[in-house]
Amino acid sequence: MIADHDTVADMVIVGAGPAGLAAIDTLGGQGLNIHVIDEQHRAGGQIYRQPPATFRVSNWMDGPLYDEGKALLRDVESRTDINWHFGTTVLGLFDADDPVKQVWLNGPDGAYTLKTRAVLIAPGCYDLPVAFPGWTLPGVMSAGGVQAFVKSQQIVPGNRFLFAGAHPLQLIVADQVLAAGGDVAAVVFSQSFREVFKALKHMSVLWRHQLKFRETAKVLGRLRKAGIPVIFNHSILNAEGQDAVTGARVVPIGEDGVIDSARARTFDCDRVAICYGFLPNSELVRQAGAHAEWDRQAGGWIIPHDRDMCSSVPDIYVAGEITGVAGAEVAAEEGRLAALGYLSRMGKNTGDSSIIQRRDIESRLKSLRGFADLLRQLSHVPQSLLDQLLSADTLICRCEGRTAADLETDLAPSPHFNTADGFKLASRFGMGLCQGRFCSHRVTQKLAQQSGLDENKVGGFSTRVPVKPVLIGDLLPK
Amino acid sequence: MALRDVLVIGGGLVGCASAFYLAKAGAAVRVVERGDLNREASGRNAGSLHFQLEHRLIEHGDAQAEQFAQIIPLNLMAIDAWSGLEAELGVDLEIIMHGGLMLAETPEQVARLEKKYALEQRWGLPTELLDKEAVLKRAPYLSDTVMAAGYSPQEGHANPRHVTLAYARAAAKAGVIFDTKTHVKSLKRDASCWHATIKHDDGKEELLKTQTVLNAAGAWAGQIAEMANIHLPVYPVPLLMNVTEEAPPLLDHLIQHAGRKITMKQVRDGQILIGGGWSSRFHQKNGRLDYDRAPEPIHENIIGNLAVATDLVPQLKNQHLLRSWTGIASVTTDQLPILGEVPEAPDFYVATGGSGFTLGPVYARLMSELILTGGTEAQIDLYSPRRFRHINMFMG
Ligand SMILES: Cc1cc2nc3c(=O)[nH]c(=O)nc-3n(C[C@H](O)[C@H](O)[C@H](O)COP(=O)(O)OP(=O)(O)OC[C@H]3O[C@@H](n4cnc5c(N)ncnc54)[C@H](O)[C@@H]3O)c2cc1C
Secondary structure, three states: OOOOOOOEEEEEEEOOOHHHHHHHHHHOOOOOOEEEEOOOOOOOOOOOOOOOOOOOOOOOOOOHHHHHHHHHHHHHHOOOOEEEEOOOEEEEEEOOOOOOEEEEEEEOOEEEEEEEEEEEEOOOEEEOOOOOOOOOOOOEEEHHHHHHHHHHHOOOOOOEEEEEEOOOHHHHHHHHHHHOOOEEEEEEEOOOHHHHHHHOOOHHHHHHOHHHHHHHHHHHHHHHHOOOOEEOOEEEEEEEOOOOOOEEEEEEEOOOOOEOHHHOEEEEOOEEEEEOOEEEOOHHHHHOOOOOEEEOOOOEEEOOOOOOOEOOOOOEEEOHHHHOOOOHHHHHHHHHHHHHHHHHHOOOOOOHHHHHHHHHHHHHHHHHHHHHHHHHHHOOOOHHHHHHOOOOOOEEEOOOOEEHHHHHHHHOOOOOOOOHHHHHHHHOOOOOOOOOOOOHHHHHHHHHHHHOOOHHHHOOOOOOOOOOOEEHHHHOOO | OOOOEEEEEOOOHHHHHHHHHHHHOOOEEEEEOOOOOOOOHHHHOOOEEOOOOOHHHHOOOHHHHHHHHHHHHHHHHHHHHHHHHHHHHOOOOOOEOOOEEEEEOOHHHHHHHHHHHHHHHHOOOOOEEEEHHHHHHHOOOOOOOOOEEEEEOOOEEOOHHHHHHHHHHHHHHOOOEEEOOEEEEEEEEOOOOEEEEEEEOOOOEEEEEEOEEEEOOHHHHHHHHHHOOOOOOEEEEEEEEEEEEEOOOOOOOEEEEOOOOOEEEEOOOOEEEEEOOOEOEOEEEOOEEEOOOOOEOOHHHHHHHHHHHHHHOHHHHHOEEEEEEEEEEEEEOOOOOEEEEEOOEEEEEEEEOOOHHHHHHHHHHHHHHHHHHOOOOOOOHHHOHHHHHHHHOOOO
16 A cells, blocks of 8 residues: 655654653653554553553553553553554665655555654664574563563463573563463573672662652562572573473573573473563664764664654654663653654744743753663673583574574685674675664674774664565555 | 885775785785775675676666676686685685576566576586576575576685684784775876875874875775876776574575676675665765765665566565665766776876675786786786776876
């Protein structure tokens, strides 16, 4: 279907998670022509992922952590002055530098385009892919993926889960799995308890975010009470099984950061959930030509912006994880800030109240970012650990079947390339269906390490339209 | 002592292959490339090996087609070159020469194919003219709107990801020095040689003295020529390509058309490359076209290109479009390649234009021969930059 809408929208918002919702809330009542695009079938994003409208899920997302977000979600979702495009994927942005931009979409009825003057890109993040022997076996999932099932339908996608990673989210998901009737074999953290404790010494931050810590402590208590081992200073070694996961081996990490495979122990499980952190979903905004910067702590390629949350491309705003992975609250504040920035540039809502609003947001953001920084320190995984998990035949680029050994050979010092793109062309890493989402993070870092160049010099894989593969039949005029 | 020293500007197919042949014949060669090797046209093209007279050459009427048919001897040399290239370089380049079809769907297009066929016969290019039944027998995956096809048994494709790098590796073995991430900034000539200023990635500049310069800068060849104080009528043009996910075996020919813009082929890994000269768009900078930034894809052209492809091979509708990308090719004012020494700039050679992937290995051999022996066995005066004397005669 090519249902080109002739009119030009004021704003297209990509992503109806916390950032997008807050922006919609702030933009309300201004008579603007706003379109909101989301791949899911309802608003909420990953964190407030809702069950389908026809489902009734009792106790959907219980707990004080989610209350504020749920209220906002209810408010915004009922708005009728917004053009919602659910179940719709953004394939790309054309004419991004021009005053009127074209957004290329694929919805339930096929592909179409929308014209707009401004775009707010707030597509969140995805789980950091971590390769280890067995990671491509059916049954290995990301903790985020597990959570999506549990949240939206109270379906536990498996029987017995082993969680392994470095991010505290895995505690929450393990707790949710238990509550929904699943079983948890263990929750394995790579950092030592001492490291966690050291990071937690920043009491001021702790105090201001005590709700989150209290919740996490409660979760930890519940897991312990249920007899679930929560193990620190250990890492997953491999997932076992012929056609699907039947177990996982876990190893201690020595003082020197080296894993000790001799002391591996095996857990029976049919699911392994990985939770080492998150990568900003920055493919679309990079495709639009926005400048990106490498920040490993913040998740890789993040998008620098000005005070109004505008990227290096005029009228393309960014908010949430793509400015650095920092969680739902930061995302919501940034969404508001982007909306206010946009309004003031349009000459709307420029009075004192907006100045005060902005100041308030900025001060809240400062505190929230302090917490996000702490969380990053706390959940830091050294690349050297992830490197140790690889054996020669571990797939790194799963689409093209390229292994860790291939990566080493292909990267052998070469006069032919020192950019990730040059490498991709020469080696096929990142050329497949996932468009590099599984391997680009590692390839960029490895190339930087090898060449002695900064990641910013090496670059990521260029992102191109369509940012997600699309059926050719869906693209054609019907 | 080296036979001659040559500075090659540009690390695309033409630059790397020329460097290889020059070094093999005993020249001291240095290749300067501002980015990575094979990252511009040579690594982004469609990989078609075109030997029939292409659509763009026959669509402008009989007189023009007659003129362009003079290129056929180069195509014949290219058939030879590609047939032996894997053996020559000792590597797999995914060269497939199973034949190519140029399709016609209207009586006018059929008539055009007939004229093209006559020209090809006259110039000794082995092609055939197939009627509908014969085409569909050879290529049952094609839509039955096809009425006829020109067929070249040698046409096909090779993988652009490999070819230039294979030449570069062989060249490095033969002693060629590569400077990547290095720009050529200026070129000056005195009585005895050329002085080139090059700038490395770390900001350091270096002054090189060289007897000979080979301008293999593709779409940027005009800019390099300006450094040598001459005009070269080569224009950068922004093109668009599409590729599908890996598909089961579907197409085993190079597909092109006598009246519509399309090329299609399935590479060994299964992806289907769809292109055929659809344009993308340059960004602008300060009111001028920006040749240093990747051009932007055009939505209508992606769709347009895919629509032609699915008209001809309906099964393609069931494949996913994996990505679209853009690349910059170089086109000369008269569509013929520019090959040879520039009369106004002694020892300054140029090789660019035309279907430079297909013809790249041939350009490279010719350039090496010309630079090292002062002439070529094959007649290539037609392509000499001499034909642009009228624009350079006032350049003092
Ligand atoms: C999308 C597309 C599809 C195509 N399809 C086909 C096809 O199917 N079949 C076919 O035969 N041909 C095809 N072509 C044409 C073919 O790709 C080119 O003719 C050929 O690759 C040209 O090779 P080259 O080495 O001259 O240029 P390039 O590969 O562009 O190399 C030129 C190099 O010069 C470098 N350079 C520029 N300025 C400087 C400087 N100041 N200092 C140092 N280095 C510099 C550039 O960075 C570049 O790497 C296609 C082209 C495009 C863009």
